[in-house]
Amino acid sequence: NAVRQATNQIVMNCADIDIITASYAPEGDEEIHATGFNYQNEDEKVTLSFPSTLQTGTGTLKIDFVGELNDKMKGFYRSKYTTPSGEVRYAAVTQFEATDARRAFPCWDEPAIKATFDISLVVPKDRVALSNMNVIDRKPYPDDENVVEVKFARTPVMSTYLVAFVVGEYDFVETRSKDGVCVRVYTPVGKAEQGKFALEVAAKTLPFYKDYFNVPYPLPKIDLIAIADFAAGAMENWGLVTYRETALLIDPKNSCSSSRQWVALVVGHELAHQWFGNLVTMEWWTHLWLNEGFASWIEYLCVDHCFPEYDIWTQFVSADYTRAQELDALDNSHPIEVSVGHPAEVDEIFDAISYSKGASVIRMLHDYIGDKDFKKGMNMYLTKFQQKNAATEDLWESLENASGKPIAAVMNTWTKQMGFPLIYVEADDKLFFKFPIYPNHAKLKILMDKPEMNVVLKNVKPDQWVKLNLGTVGFYRTQYSSAMLESLLPGIRDLSLPPVDRLGLQNDLFSLARAGIISTVEVLKVMEAFVNEPNYTVWSDLSCNLGILSTLLSHTDFYEEIQEFVKDVFSPIGERLGWDPKPGEGHLDALLRGLVLGKLGKAGHKATLEEARRRFKDHVEGKQILSADLRSPVYLTVLKHGDGTTLDIMLKLHKQADMQEEKNRIERVLGATLSPELIQKVLTFALSEEVRPQDTVSVIGGVAGGSKHGRKAAWKFIKDNWEELYNRYQGGFLISRLIKLSVEGFAVDKMAGEVKAFFESHPAPSAERTIQQCCENILLNAAWLKRDAESIHQYLLQRKASPPTA
Secondary structure (H helix, E strand, C coil): CCCCCCCEEEEEEEECEEEEEEEEEEEEEEECECCCCEECCCEEEEEEEEEEEEECCEEEEEEEEEECEEECCCCEEEEEEEEECCCEEEEEEEEEECCHHCCCCECCCCCCCCCCCCCEEEECCCCCCECCEEEEEEEEECCEEEEEEEEECCCCCCCCCCEEEEEEEEEEEEEEEECCCCCEEEEECHHHHHHHHHEEEEEEEHHHHHHHHHHCCCCCCEEEEEEECCCCCCCCCCCEEHHHHHHHHCCCCCCCCCHHHHHHHHHHHHHHHEEEEEEEHHHHHCCCHHHHHHHHHHHHHHHHHHHEEEEEHHHHHHHHHHHHHHHHHHCCCCCCCCCCCHHHHHCCCCCHHHHHHHHHHHHHHHHHHHHHHHHHHHHHHHHCCCCCCCCCHHHHHHHHHHCCCCHHHHHHHHHCCCCCCCEEECCCCCCHHHHCCCCCEEECCCCCCCCCCCCCCCCCCCCCCCCCCCHHCCCCEEEHHHHHHHHHHHHHHCCCCCCCHHHHHHHHHHHHCCCCCHHHHHHHHHHHHHCCCCCHHHHHHHHHHHHHHHEEEEECCHHHHHHHCCCCCCCHHHHCCCCCCCCCHHHHHHHHHEEEEEEEEHHHHHHHHHHHHHHHHHHHCCCCCCCCHHHHHHHHHHHHCCCHHHHHHCCCCCHHHHHHHHHHHHHHHHHCCHHHHHHHHHHHHHHCCCCCCHHEHHHHHHHHHHHHHHHHHHHHHHHHHHHHHHHHHHHCHHHHHHHHHHHHHCCCCCHHHHHHHHHHHHHCCCHHHHHHHHHHHHHHHHHHHHHHCCCCCCCCHHHHHHHCCC
16 A cells, blocks of 8 residues: 555445454554544445554555454355255355445445455365465465465456455366366356356357457456355456356256356356456446446357357347337436446446446447447557556547547437437338338438438339338337338238347337327237247247236236237247247247247136146156246246145245256246235245245246236235345345336326335335336326227227137
């Protein structure tokens, strides 16, 4: 350390730590003992007071302190696991981002205050001890022969939030990437096999990023480790990346296709951070989106490189782009760059804007610049700022230098203001224009720099269609005149519109209906045009929107009619797919089959329900184990149309499951159960020892999303158990997720008031914005119902009277 100006006080970040002694020794001089420790708990700071003035110059600050291994999944905390023999034990692990390194040791806990770290851990000698760097020494500890001191190499200059240590019992698999980095995946004892998939992905990913950025991976090793109790999906600690078990472990027999894909994406995301975030770190949390938006974009580039058969860029549009637009359409959204003060405000911005909108605008930017100049700009940025900090404008400057395009001028409008454009298009009848768009080849590209533009397209024949936003890359929505929309429908039916454009068109329409700009009936008509749709992602997005509509209409007395509509839309594809994989099928077919059977089963499609019950019985009796890809849809179907016995069988399967993935799979569908007393049983189960703390959220959320009664029961349960839930997730983003999942399905004005009032008397600072967004959504739902319920009902009835001819 260095004293920059003479002082008799030192102020540091510190939370839930008791300092025993502190002293400062100027280089080559006597140490001076601190005589006072004044804790500012609200600000998570401590002031050390010294009896004499500390003069300028370098010196050493020594602090002896005690902290607790907490149960809050943040800071230095304990994570509970069960040994293969069934004994409960604890591992000690860390999660410091955003502001929790100060719970492990007093420090200057801000991303721009970088330092090197020399870490030693004193641990029981039969435990694995890991940190960011490689072990350089391991020696017996003088006072106790069962304990060893493990010393790690010095880290590069880095931020506190990326420091990590883990002490526990683990097995590992290892390999060397082709550029010589030692890669290990640490798994629970006895499950090393389950680390192989992630190991392969990591070993392919490191060289991919090294080539893409043209900057080598800066550390000698990287470890990826599965942690039992873990709040986020994963954390990119430099050289020691921590994961939820479900984001890292894959069992060839018992893992479904979507889990593999999830693991590939999360590994790609966290490893991208090793450069983008760790080597170059954002100046302050306002620029968090730089880290997260970028990693959320490039994880797809990486997975597309490793697994071209996933068609992952189409999935991006459904998973990130449309999710971001959904949130960004609200008055209570926020700009990508958001000013942040208190730690509670930092937790708030780990949301779909920072991640998904961030990724979407980077995808748009990459498309605008082109891959070659984009790579060149990335290399300039990483080289210029390595081991330092940077802000959004620094990235723009590098990309501007590389491409010669006005990047900052174009991008500021996307990152500094919230929301996005809605473009209204109509064709001038005299020149009634429509034109073919060739995949990956737009007929015309324009930068729209004023509110209205007339565009002339040449050589357009009357029977050709026109579609804006090729590839759904631009972050905006499009509203077509009725005539233009009408002419696009055949492009959906005959699949001449590319998948991502079919998806974008449907999603834009759905959101326009939600906003009251067009009638929901228009959207239902368009949805019916998707009968021949073969693409998984297009179905997945359609299915989400039908789910939202279904939830909305659960507040009416014609809920059954919309279930009929769902069955009509999904049964043709269900019949084409059948239950069993056919030769030559791949990843996307497996995802589609699970999606469609689940949708049909949930809606009560008779043949699907009977087959699900038959297969479930065989599965439970051990006659024929269900393939992993069919488990979710089957579990969901039998539970929704089952009774107390079904629920008991599911809970028994949950208890017996050895894999966290299978436990989660069951936890997520429990809420489908319909009777009030069983719903209560599921809610009680959510807070029991059987469910890991981070997974309670998806059980309660599943109940809220499962039925109208479930929604009321879940909200009451949260209010009744608020203290326990809040203490458990104190301030982290899980509390926001819990609130969002449980209340945003309401559609009565007075519920918005009730939610608002409850949180006024039970404050949750890090969820404040989420609460405002939920209340806004409830009011929007109520308005949507008032506006469209009657016309939807009429349309569904009339459809029943004269079924559409195929």
